[in-house]
Amino acid sequence: IGHTQAAAGVGGVIKMVEAMRHGVLPKTLHVGEPSPHVDWSAGEVSLLTEQREWPALDRPRRAAVSSFGISGTNAHVILEQAPHLVEGPADTEPEATAPLPLLLSARSEQALRAQAAALASRLDGEPTVRPIDLAYTLAGTRTVFDRRSAVVGRDRAELVAGLEALARGEQAGAVVVGDGRQVSGRLAFLFTGQGAQRVGMGRELYASFPVFAAAFDEVAEAYRLLTEESLREALDGESVHGTGVAQPGLFAVEVALFRLWESWGVRPDAVTGHSVGEIAAAHVAGVLGLEDAVRLVVARGRLMAALPEGGAMLAVQAGEDTVAPLLAGREGDVSLAAVNGPSSVVVSGVASAVADIASALKEQGVRVRPLTVSHAFHSPLMEPMLTEFA
Incomplete structure (x- = not known):
């Protein structure tokens, strides 16, 4: 192929994959005669001085590719011909193993329903249209408009039924399954705790979205009245990692994000939070007014920051049952700080x-x-x- 430098290895891979695909053994380029330093009579290896057919035998074709770097780094890989996929009759579908989503969007609800009807007709009437191809096209190549919906099904029949239900207007704007039932559409927002902060967080959102900026400014003003400090300036420097800034900063960004999603019509059925995120969840749910929530966050961060530094926290890739026995008898020194999932917990203490x-x-x-x-x-x-926090 020539001196392609860093691409020599992948160039060789491409060459041999295509050779196996077409059943052709390509001639060796730029070689007039075999090297005299190799005993070609010993064994059955020979140079491909001419292109030859690569016959199909009772085993897959295989090829070795070597890339010899000028630095002395050599890479070698053995390729094997992929199994030949036999196409079945056009009207048969492979057995589905997972639900397949069809993503639809349009400028209006009427157009969305019309699109669902057209897709249902085509999917039902043209066996050559494969659901997986349709899903790929809808997800990757279509323009995304304001009115959106999704139909989920495990096979052609379920998808057609879901599209027809959407076309009738029964589930417009929802996620439906094959028999027309709406998937449990309950939406939850989870607000994170300390550790998610970063320098300059929310800066681009603040500059891009007036709704985000207005909500952030409300929190920042309440913060200024309590501390006489600028929250925006604090978030733009390394002080963001200090407990007294990180917690109100996260609260401000999370509340502003919630208001931004809310302005787009995305409203959760439930909210929850971890650590300081619990206070953000309580505020957006209406449990705490803004002034009270900011006062609580500022006090929490100030009191935590005033404690003697030290201690440690440990993320563990295991479940609560694995860690709990190790905590027995150490209740005064260490505890299970968080259960993030079935195999993810955090330990905290001395x-x-x-x-x-x-x-x-x-x-x-x-x-x-x-x-x-x-x-x-x-x-x-x-x-x-x-005591003081209470």
């Missing part, structure tokens, strides 16, 4: 105790990762702030 638990988990083959924090949040080390 640094030495957390280190002991980390060592014990590693011996069991469990992956752990220390978190970069100033304090051991959600642990017994937070108790000295509780």
Whole structure:
């Protein structure tokens, strides 16, 4: 192929994949005669001085590709011909293993229903149209308009039924399944806790969306009245990682994000949160007014930041049942700070105790990762702030 430098290896792969695809052994280029330093009589290896047919045998074709880098780095790979896929009759469908989504959008609800009717007719009347191809085209090549819907089904019949239900206007703007039932459409927002902050967070959103900016400014003004400081300026520097700034900063961004989604018509049925995210959830749900919520967040961050630094937090790739026995008898030093999922928990507490638990988990083959924090949040080390916080 020539001196293609870094692309030599992948160039060789492409060449041999195409050779196997077409059943052709391509001639070796730029070779007038075999090297005299190789005993060609020993064995059955020979140069391809002319292009030859690559016959089909009772085994897949195989080829080796080597790329010899000028730095001395050599890479080698063996390729094997892919199994030949036999196309069945056009009116048969492979057995589905997972639901397939058809994503629709239009400028109006009437146009959306018309599109669903047209797709249902085509999918039902033209066996050569494969559902997976239709799903790919709708998802990747169509213009996205304001009115949207999705139909989900495991096979052609379910998808046609769902499209027909959408065309009748029964489920416009919803997700439907093959028999016309609406998928449980309950939407939840989860607000994150400390650790998600970053320098300049929300800056581009603030500049791009007036709704976001207005909501952020409301929180920032309440923050200024309590602290006499600029929240926006604090978020644009490394001080964002300090507990006293990170918590109100996250609260402001999360509330502003909620108001932005809300302005687009995306309204959750339920909200929940982790750590300081609980306060954001309480505010947007109407449990706490803005001034009260900001006052609570500022006090929480100030009191936590005032505690002696130290302690540690550890992310553990295991379930609660694995970690709980290691916490027994250490209730005053360390605790289970968060259960993020069936195989993801966080341990928090005195640094030495957390280190002991980390060592014990590693011996069991469990992956752990220390978190970069100033304090051991959600642990017994937070108790000295509780009275004043209450």
